[in-house]
Amino acid sequence: MNFPLSLNTITVKQRWGLAECIEGCARHGISGISPWRDVLQAMGVEAAARQIREAGLTVTGLCRGGMFTAADAAGRAAAIEDNRRAIGEAAAIGARCLVMVCGGLPPGSRDLPGARRMVEDGLHAILPEARAAGVTLALEPLHPMTCADRSVLSTLGQALDLCEALGQDVGVAVDVYHVWWDPDLRRQMQRARGRVAAFHTCDWLVPTTDTVFDRGLPGDGVIDIAGIHGMALEAGWPGGAEVEILSHRWWAQDPDEVLPLLKERHQAFC
Amino acid sequence: MNFPLSLNTITVKQRWGLAECIEGCARHGISGISPWRDVLQAMGVEAAARQIREAGLTVTGLCRGGMFTAADAAGRAAAIEDNRRAIGEAAAIGARCLVMVCGGLPPGSRDLPGARRMVEDGLHAILPEARAAGVTLALEPLHPMTCADRSVLSTLGQALDLCEALGQDVGVAVDVYHVWWDPDLRRQMQRARGRVAAFHTCDWLVPTTDTVFDRGLPGDGVIDIAGIHGMALEAGWPGGAEVEILSHRWWAQDPDEVLPLLKERHQAFC
Numbered sequence: 001m002n003f004p005l006s007l008n009t010i011t012v013k014q015r016w017g018l019a020e021c022i023e024g025c026a027r028h029g030i031s032g033i034s035p036w037r038d039v040l041q042a043m044g045v046e047a048a049a050r051q052i053r054e055a056g057l058t059v060t061g062l063c064r065g066g067m068f069t070a071a072d073a074a075g076r077a078a079a080i081e082d083n084r085r086a087i088g089e090a091a092a093i094g095a096r097c098l099v100m101v102c103g104g105l106p107p108g109s110r111d112l113p114g115a116r117r118m119v120e121d122g123l124h125a126i127l128p129e130a131r132a133a134g135v136t137l138a139l140e141p142l143h144p145m146t147c148a149d150r151s152v153l154s155t156l157g158q159a160l161d162l163c164e165a166l167g168q169d170v171g172v173a174v175d176v177y178h179v180w181w182d183p184d185l186r187r188q189m190q191r192a193r194g195r196v197a198a199f200h201t202c203d204w205l206v207p208t209t210d211t212v213f214d215r216g217l218p219g220d221g222v223i224d225i226a227g228i229h230g231m232a233l234e235a236g237w238p239g240g241a242e243v244e245i246l247s248h249r250w251w252a253q254d255p256d257e258v259l260p261l262l263k264e265r266h267q268a269f270c
Numbered sequence: 271m272n273f274p275l276s277l278n279t280i281t282v283k284q285r286w287g288l289a290e291c292i293e294g295c296a297r298h299g300i301s302g303i304s305p306w307r308d309v310l311q312a313m314g315v316e317a318a319a320r321q322i323r324e325a326g327l328t329v330t331g332l333c334r335g336g337m338f339t340a341a342d343a344a345g346r347a348a349a350i351e352d353n354r355r356a357i358g359e360a361a362a363i364g365a366r367c368l369v370m371v372c373g374g375l376p377p378g379s380r381d382l383p384g385a386r387r388m389v390e391d392g393l394h395a396i397l398p399e400a401r402a403a404g405v406t407l408a409l410e411p412l413h414p415m416t417c418a419d420r421s422v423l424s425t426l427g428q429a430l431d432l433c434e435a436l437g438q439d440v441g442v443a444v445d446v447y448h449v450w451w452d453p454d455l456r457r458q459m460q461r462a463r464g465r466v467a468a469f470h471t472c473d474w475l476v477p478t479t480d481t482v483f484d485r486g487l488p489g490d491g492v493i494d495i496a497g498i499h500g501m502a503l504e505a506g507w508p509g510g511a512e513v514e515i516l517s518h519r520w521w522a523q524d525p526d527e528v529l530p531l532l533k534e535r536h537q538a539f540c
Contacts, residue, residue, distance in 0.1 A: 105476075110494045116453070145415040147451035148476045148492045158453040181417035183386070183428040206375075206418045208481055222418045224380045 003229075005266040006032025006060040008200065008244035009039050012255040018043040019051060020255075026055045028259040034061040034099075034198075034242045040089060049093045060242045061138060061173065061198045062086065062095040068122030069103035069115045069152065076118060079103070083126045090135045097138035097197040098130070099173045104149040115152045123166055131169065138197035139163060140173035143181075145211045155179075156188040163195055171197030174232060175244065177204060177215060180223040189231035196237040201225055201269065202245045215245050218265040225269040241270045273499075275536045276302025276330040278470065278514035279309050282525040288313040290525075292321050298529040302328040304369075304468075304512045310359060319363045330512045331408060331443065331468045332356065332365040338392030339373035339385045339422065346388060349373070353396045360405045367408035367467040368400070369443045374419040385422045393436055401439065408467035409433060410443035413451075415481045425449075426458040433465055441467030444502060445514065447474060447485060450493040459501035466507040471495055471539065472515045485515050488535040495539040511540045 007030050009021045016024060018039040025033050033052060040048055040062070052059060065086040070076045090098040102119040105112065123137065130137050139159040142151030153159055156172065156179050163170045172195050179185055203221030208214050218225050233239055243262045250258060277300050279291045286294060288309040295303050303322060310318055310332070322329060335356040340346045360368040372389040375382065393407065400407050409429040412421035423429055426442065426449050433440045442465050449455055473491030478484050488495050503509055513532045520528060 105492050110492050110497075112450070112494065143414065144451040145413065145478070145481070148474055148478075154451050154453055180382070181414040181424050183424055204418055208415070208418075211415070211478055211481060222375050222380050224382065227380075 002267060003239035003241065003270045004031045004058070005240065005263060006030070006034050006058065006242040007259070007262070008034045008063065008242045009036050010063065011243060011245045011250065011262070012258060013039070014251040015255050018048055022051050022055050022057065024255055024259055025057055028263065030259065030263065032058040032060045032240070032242065034059065034063060034244070035093070036063045037086060037089060040093070045089050045092045052093060059093050059095040061097045061099045062090040062093065064099045064101045065126075065137070066100040067103040069106050069118045071106040071108065076122065080122055080125045083122070084129050087126065087129050087133050087135050091133040095135070097136040097171060097173065099138050099140050099198060101140055101142060102151050102153040104147060104152060112147070112152060119153060120162060120165065123162065127166060127170070136169065136171050136197050138171045138173035140175060140198075141178055143178045155182060155184070156192065157184055160188060160191050160195065171195045173198035173200065174228070175200035175202075176223050176225050176228045177202050180204060180228060185228070186231060189228075189235050193235045196232050196235050199229065199232050199237055199241045200244045201241040201266070202243065210248070213246050213248050215247050217245065217250065217261060218243065218269045229270045239270070241266060272537055273509035273511065273540045274301045274328070275510065275533060276300070276304050276328065276512040277529070277532070278304045278333065278512045279306050280333065281513060281515045281520065281532070282528060283309070284521040285525050288318055289321060292325050292327065294525055294529055295327055296325045298533065300529065300533065302330045302510070302512065304329065304331040304333060304514070305363070306333045307356060307359060310363070315359050315362045322363060329363050329365040331367045331369045332360040332363065334369045334371045335396075335407070336370040337373040339376050339388045341376040341378065346392065350392055350395045353392070354399050357396065357399050357403050357405050361403040365405070367406040367441060367443065369408050369410050369468055371410055371412060372421050372423040374417060374422060382417070382422060389423060390432060390435065393432065397436060397440070406439065406441050406467050408441045408443040410445060410468075411448055413448045425452060425454070426462065427454055430458060430461050430465065441465045443468035443470060444498070445470035445472075446493050446495050446498045447472050450474060450498060455498070456501060459498075459505050463505045466502050466505050469499065469502050469507055469511045470514045471511040471536070472513065480518070483516050483518050485517050487515065487520065487531060488513065488539045499540045509540070511536060
């Protein structure tokens with residue numbers, strides 16, 4: 001059985017805009033797409049929604065909402081407003097979820113519990129709009145090495161605690177890159193039953209030379225992707241993955257050469 | 271109240287051997303030292319033990335044992351033998367503990383649970399010798415970004431689970447750099463009561479440009495060092511810290527200029 005593959009647009013961000021991504025998915029037989037908001041806005045939300053629909057692609061997610069942490073109340077309010085726009089965009093393109101990257105420590109702050117409270121407050125603030133729009137918020141725990149500057153949401157367990165505080169209709173985005181190391185992963189994936197709203201793949205390279213932009217193609221690193229995908233299936237995930245690779249190396253390649261590789265690796269590991 | 275400061279020798283590794291570290295601690299009024307095995311062996315264990323004793327320094331730890339993971343049985347047996355030698359060295363210099371950095375995935379492996387079993391097996395194998403020598407094994411969870419190549423022991427909770435499996439006389443080494451991000455830290459530090467055998471400081475820089483060698487001086491980053499030191503005190507740690515900074519930047523400086531900075535920062539945060 002082949003599980004469906006989705007292209008996260010950041011994987012080819014230096015070469016293709018969203019229109020080219022949509023055409024590329026169709027050309028290479030990739031059935032899903034997950035745009036980032038910058039390429040979505042550049043193309044125009046309505047035009048993108050139409051072209052995606054015409055191409056018959058599943059929108060596995062919109063990347064990304066979140067970034068709730070800020071040094072002052074005005075900054076936090078602006079983040080919430082921006083999340084409201086993101087919810088509207090996710091609804092307009094029929095995205096299965098809005099992926100939430102929650103934000104790091106505010107500049108100059110060492111108050112990690114305080115930053116985590118800002119995230120929880122921000123999620124509570126936007127949840128009514130998300131529900132009204134029928135958009136599932138997918139809380140994405142990010143690797144602890146991003147805690148200072150990208151996400152104080154660091155583990156799947158922490159994301160599931162937040163889900164429980166927020167309600168039944170909030171989910172998690174499981175990216176193997178962010179969770180593979182977790183000694184508590186199997187237990188938390190069991191706990192995630194019914195909550196897995198997105199499943200992302202790439203790989204952890206040895207050595208890893210950049211904390212953000214040195215991800216590998218599935219199979220080029222040490223993550224047991226098949227094993228984690230299996231845990232997701234057991235947790236009710238229907239199967240499939242969105243390949244999301246932030247990598248200076250792969251960004252430099254021709255996407256028409258990268259996409260066949262993504263398909264090949266995806267079939268090997270999912 | 272000033273808690274004692276200890277110099278981990280890797281902080282000045284490109285300038286000073288162990289004899290110079292011992293003299294430097296005495297000259298700068300630093301009361302503790304924690305050697306790495308390479309500089310200890312280069313000086314000679316007996317000579318080092320004598321000079322440390324004559325300088326009146328507390329040996330807060332020996333770095334490091336561990337590295338139990340290997341691709342084959344011969345490799346794992348060799349690691350255990352090397353740990354036995356490390357136990358002997360720790361006893362010879364009167365170290366309060368032998369710090370255990372447990373090892374990453376064996377080359378070519380994606381079997382993380384298997385690597386974690388190798389660590390547990392290795393610790394069980396050397397525990398009788400450690401007990402006989404009166405050497406406390408201090409299990410050091412390392413930041414998850416080191417999971418592939420340095421330590422599959424990734425969280426304080428995981429280290430404490432191992433302690434419970436091993437017995438009352440096994441401890442943990444808490445390095446703020448490795449644990450600061452953990453959403454479960456406060457609870458696990460409470461659970462660590464009576465187990466904190468070493469407390470290490472440095473800081474997480476924003477941005478962090480290298481996953482191993484870009485640590486900051488306490489105060490130059492975002493870690494709430496005072497807060498974590500307070501949690502250690504509540505867990506029965508008598509207070510004080512070993513400053514351990516792996517940093518190309520600081521290695522390039524004159525240690526006689528670095529040590530006064532370490533003292534100043536230590537007094538500010540511990």
